[in-house]
Amino acid sequence: MSAVEDVVTEAPAVEAVPKRAMTLGLGTSLVVLAALVIAPIFVKNFIIFQMTMLLIYGLAVLALNILTGGSGQFSLGQSAFYAVGAYTSAILMEHANMNYALTLPIAGIVCFAFGYLFGKPALRLSGVYLALATFALATAMPQLLKLGFFEHWTGGVQGLVVTKPDAPFGLKMSQDMWLYYFTLVISIGIYIASINLLRSRSGRAFMAIRDNEIAASAMGVNVALYKTLAFGVSAGITGVAGGLGAIAVQFVAPDGYTILLAISLFLGMVVGGVGWLPGSLVGSAFIIFVPNIAEGISKGLSGAVFGVLLFLVIFLVPHGARQVAMVAQQLLGKMIKK
Amino acid sequence: MLSRQATRSAAFSTALIATLAISGSAFAQKKYDTGASDTEIKIGNIMPYSGPASSYGLIGKTEEAYFKMINDQGGINGRKINFITYDDGYSPPKAVEQVRKLVESDEVLLVFNPLGTPSNSAIQKYLNSKKIPQLFVATGATKWNDAKDFPWTIGWQPSYQSEAQIYAKFLMKEKPDAKIAILYQNDDFGKDYLKGTKDGLGAKASQIVLEESYEVSEPTIDSHIVKIKAANPDVLLIYTTPKFGAQTIKKTAELNWKPLQIITNVSASVGSVMQPAGFENAQGVLSAAYAKDGADSQWDNDPGMKKWSAFLDKYMPGANKTDGNLVYGYGVAQTLVKVLQMCGDDLTRANVMKQAASLKDFEPDTLLPGVKINTSATDFAPISQLQMQRFKGEKWELFGPIISGDVNTN
Numbered sequence: 001m002s003a004v005e006d007v008v009t010e011a012p013a014v015e016a017v018p019k020r021a022m023t024l025g026l027g028t029s030l031v032v033l034a035a036l037v038i039a040p041i042f043v044k045n046f047i048i049f050q051m052t053m054l055l056i057y058g059l060a061v062l063a064l065n066i067l068t069g070g071s072g073q074f075s076l077g078q079s080a081f082y083a084v085g086a087y088t089s090a091i092l093m094e095h096a097n098m099n100y101a102l103t104l105p106i107a108g109i110v111c112f113a114f115g116y117l118f119g120k121p122a123l124r125l126s127g128v129y130l131a132l133a134t135f136a137l138a139t140a141m142p143q144l145l146k147l148g149f150f151e152h153w154t155g156g157v158q159g160l161v162v163t164k165p166d167a168p169f170g171l172k173m174s175q176d177m178w179l180y181y182f183t184l185v186i187s188i189g190i191y192i193a194s195i196n197l198l199r200s201r202s203g204r205a206f207m208a209i210r211d212n213e214i215a216a217s218a219m220g221v222n223v224a225l226y227k228t229l230a231f232g233v234s235a236g237i238t239g240v241a242g243g244l245g246a247i248a249v250q251f252v253a254p255d256g257y258t259i260l261l262a263i264s265l266f267l268g269m270v271v272g273g274v275g276w277l278p279g280s281l282v283g284s285a286f287i288i289f290v291p292n293i294a295e296g297i298s299k300g301l302s303g304a305v306f307g308v309l310l311f312l313v314i315f316l317v318p319h320g321a322r323q324v325a326m327v328a329q330q331l332l333g334k335m336i337k338k
Numbered sequence: 339m340l341s342r343q344a345t346r347s348a349a350f351s352t353a354l355i356a357t358l359a360i361s362g363s364a365f366a367q368k369k370y371d372t373g374a375s376d377t378e379i380k381i382g383n384i385m386p387y388s389g390p391a392s393s394y395g396l397i398g399k400t401e402e403a404y405f406k407m408i409n410d411q412g413g414i415n416g417r418k419i420n421f422i423t424y425d426d427g428y429s430p431p432k433a434v435e436q437v438r439k440l441v442e443s444d445e446v447l448l449v450f451n452p453l454g455t456p457s458n459s460a461i462q463k464y465l466n467s468k469k470i471p472q473l474f475v476a477t478g479a480t481k482w483n484d485a486k487d488f489p490w491t492i493g494w495q496p497s498y499q500s501e502a503q504i505y506a507k508f509l510m511k512e513k514p515d516a517k518i519a520i521l522y523q524n525d526d527f528g529k530d531y532l533k534g535t536k537d538g539l540g541a542k543a544s545q546i547v548l549e550e551s552y553e554v555s556e557p558t559i560d561s562h563i564v565k566i567k568a569a570n571p572d573v574l575l576i577y578t579t580p581k582f583g584a585q586t587i588k589k590t591a592e593l594n595w596k597p598l599q600i601i602t603n604v605s606a607s608v609g610s611v612m613q614p615a616g617f618e619n620a621q622g623v624l625s626a627a628y629a630k631d632g633a634d635s636q637w638d639n640d641p642g643m644k645k646w647s648a649f650l651d652k653y654m655p656g657a658n659k660t661d662g663n664l665v666y667g668y669g670v671a672q673t674l675v676k677v678l679q680m681c682g683d684d685l686t687r688a689n690v691m692k693q694a695a696s697l698k699d700f701e702p703d704t705l706l707p708g709v710k711i712n713t714s715a716t717d718f719a720p721i722s723q724l725q726m727q728r729f730k731g732e733k734w735e736l737f738g739p740i741i742s743g744d745v746n747t748n
Contacts (some may be wrong), residue, residue: 045442158456161459251431253459291425295387295424299387
């Protein structure tokens, strides 16, 4: 490893996060869960839709968090996996008339395979070089989706319109609310599975690679296998998020999955706290709501306002929501002691 | 036989009905849907103020300024326009989020002039299922003229297919034995033009000797031009976006090849296509237009463009008048105001749609003389006329009659 690369990979973004610090305590988790379950009853459908998108982007950020926070690999190509997942779901629903719920595991498997295969050649790269390779994937994806060869299935630039599912079993629930709870159940499932993954043998292998690749390999960790596996798992979860996104938005088009999406997800991960899984939800809220706030402050300068807000966050709380949560926890602890 | 009393009451009620019918228009009951009231009409809009298509954001700003002018003049039938416009960054998921916010949170009466084919495709189903007008969408795709399947969506500008039909009609008349080559962008933009041309040529489509496509990702299309030249056509239809239009005109000149060239209205910009291609290379190139050009001195004394210019001076000082988006935004905003005036006191969504589909020979200030907006219950393509123009010196010269090219999706 050259000296330059050393400096680059030593970015604080992938500092060692102890695995206990990757999750929330049980009590806090239950409070957050209760809020997520009860909130939709009191708000308009539009807010429910936004909350659904919050969960979906939260999943995508979580996936990136496993990859970067867990195994220490960068990716600016998550939008490509998200797009593949979205298109897989949309095509299966609209062309094969498949049930929306069944398309999600397929989207996950397709993306897992795609991510795993992409991870193979990407093995030789690390740090910024890996980030650039994935960046290439993200820029190529919208154009690939427009290719005439696939147009019969993808609808070309016009995209595909997806039918929104009704609530099943005759439940008296709006489409939005049903989809929200559906997404919530999947998100909780994936969240629990992710925590367990990181606590397992594989998770320890990921973290060993993140902290020191050479040491990990000396300890007998199959570096190549676990690095590609991390890519596969991350891509698979992103694919499920993409499929859910397609159903919620009811539309897929190449222009929805540009490099900007990948950068947003990356941003969400950093703001939420790298390696802190619950932060994914905070990061997702940041990328959904802060642009709207910025637009509310100044329409012409929304980009600049967004930049200032982002700068403030990075400057004041460089470790994102994790730092805020830890400070809050310490304060709370002091108050209880008194 | 009727009794006397019955006859009398029948006569009385007839008279009453007649009186009501006559006075009906004057005392029509005020009817409102969500978003309209005695004092206000809420109009929603989404625009790409950020992202890859942000140059179009100027259209939204022009519309906002135009409605401010209307409000300063007393509004529409005494009601002020409350124009709420959000940024969708040209991203379909964001477009859905913002439009749902407009409808469910801001509670607008209608969504006006949302921009971009992907964004409009993403919101079309939602708005139609909620029966909310998607008025005068800012895209040239042909699919917006589909009153049967999407009765709540209506276009505004001429569709790409209408324009291509006009070129076909022109060729059949002026050059009946032409050997035609078509260069088109391999996406729905290019394919709409291709289809329009073939439909327009009809039985004469066999005169097309070559259809050559390119990908928008290609850095240069020189090799395509060389290939087209080898087929030796005498007419070249350039169905490209601006960058490739400029490349085509330049390359044909470099090859010392002088076919009759027709370029899309999208790529007819003097500043971004003709100048980079070289004015000397662009002489004699043909295109079609439906709106006046703010940079063209021939409209300096035109009453419509004088109003446009005065509006810009007062409400958008410092705006660059050569930007076509200013002309576009003004024209489409004026059309909406016309529709709302026609609605009178019946500001229901159904009536808005009905009036939008009842425009007769409406001429906004910024359209070419003779180009008129006409819609009907089956014709959801407001502008479908264009006039041919030829590039001469450093600007376009209009010639020939106003040609119509109506295209229905069905």
